[in-house]
Amino acid sequence: MRRAERLFQIIQILRRSRQPVTADAMAAELETSKRSVYRDIAALIGQRAPIRGEAGVGYVLEAGYDMPPLMLTPDEIEAAVLGAQWVAGRGDPVLATAANDLIAKIAAAVPEQLRPYVLTPATGTGMNWKALPDGIDIAQTRAWIHAGRKIRLDYRDEKGAVSQRVVWPVTVGYLETVRLLIAWCELRNDFRNFRTDRIEGAEFLDERHGQRPGVLRARWQRALEEERKRWAAKDRNCGP
The missing domain is CATH 2.30.30 (SH3 type barrels.)
Structure with missing residues (x-):
């Protein structure tokens, strides 16, 4: 994994956790050394990423931090499309329409070489699921x-x-x-x-x-x- 990608993944790990995340946990997920994680955390802090914490305790990302949009990975694309397919087949009509629109937007947004991950994904979910009628909107x-x-x-x-x-x-x-x-x-x-x-x-x-x-x-x-x-x-x- 390139260092730029690893820095982004560290931000993602901290963003999705509500508790401090230790360097050990990040190193295990990123398949790198704890020393590399410490260096990456220091680099991110040097770039003014609002990360708080210390070695041995864990790190948190302060609320409100945002990053410029970055390209989705193939796995992230397939995860998003799989989830959207499930909602399209099982959600209420409003959500089902939104899920199909989301798939179309992802297909339009990604580069040409990644479009097959949207249009012909390696995963899928059945689309013929029929729920019993709802008595509520x-x-x-x-x-x-x-x-x-x-x-x-x-x-x-x-x-x-x-x-x-x-x-x-x-x-x-x-x-x-x-x-x-x-x-x-x-x-x-x-x-x-x-x-x-x-x-x-x-x-x-x-x-x-x-x-x-x-x-x-x-x-x-x-x-x-x-x-x-x-x-x-x-x-x-x-x-x-």
């Missing part, structure tokens, strides 16, 4: 997630009983043939998964639930982790 649901607003649902459970819920939407998830709306349910005072094909009606409320979307999502992730720990403890107690 998924595009508007995504907008309400970002806006931190509540949704009132008429929801039918597996026995056919319909109840009304006011929820704080967290994210839209995908299973094999159904979509899920993961949300905080005011009725149950807990996080719940709602199959979108069982939603009989939805009213998008102007009322905000008062939590930033990232904070609400972090709460949900902590609840998932606590549930996993409870199930793991139960399995251990039920073991031979």
Whole structure:
């Protein structure tokens, strides 16, 4: 790996991590020596990259730092196209259109010699996936997630009983043939998964639930982790 590419990769490693990254970890990922990483970090700091940290502790990249656009590698192109193909086949209509537009933009932006990685990639995903019909506008649901607003649902459970819920939407998830709306349910005072094909009606409320979307999502992730720990403890107690 050329040094210029390695410097860029160090920035990428620091950018995607929320915790300090040690020189050992970077050296392992870059398949180089720790001494080289120290020299590269010093060079980046000399070029005014806002990197904080020290040897043995780890390094972080300060928020707000940006780099001029750099050309995608073939692997990055195939990763982007594979993800876009998946969304085109499984996302809601708005996202599916955006995914196809993204593929077209990547094809137009990359040099001619890299265009086959977009138009004839070595990886692919099935395009004939059919979800059960949604009882809620998924595009508007995504907008309400970002806006931190509540949704009132008429929801039918597996026995056919319909109840009304006011929820704080967290994210839209995908299973094999159904979509899920993961949300905080005011009725149950807990996080719940709602199959979108069982939603009989939805009213998008102007009322905000008062939590930033990232904070609400972090709460949900902590609840998932606590549930996993409870199930793991139960399995251990039920073991031979």
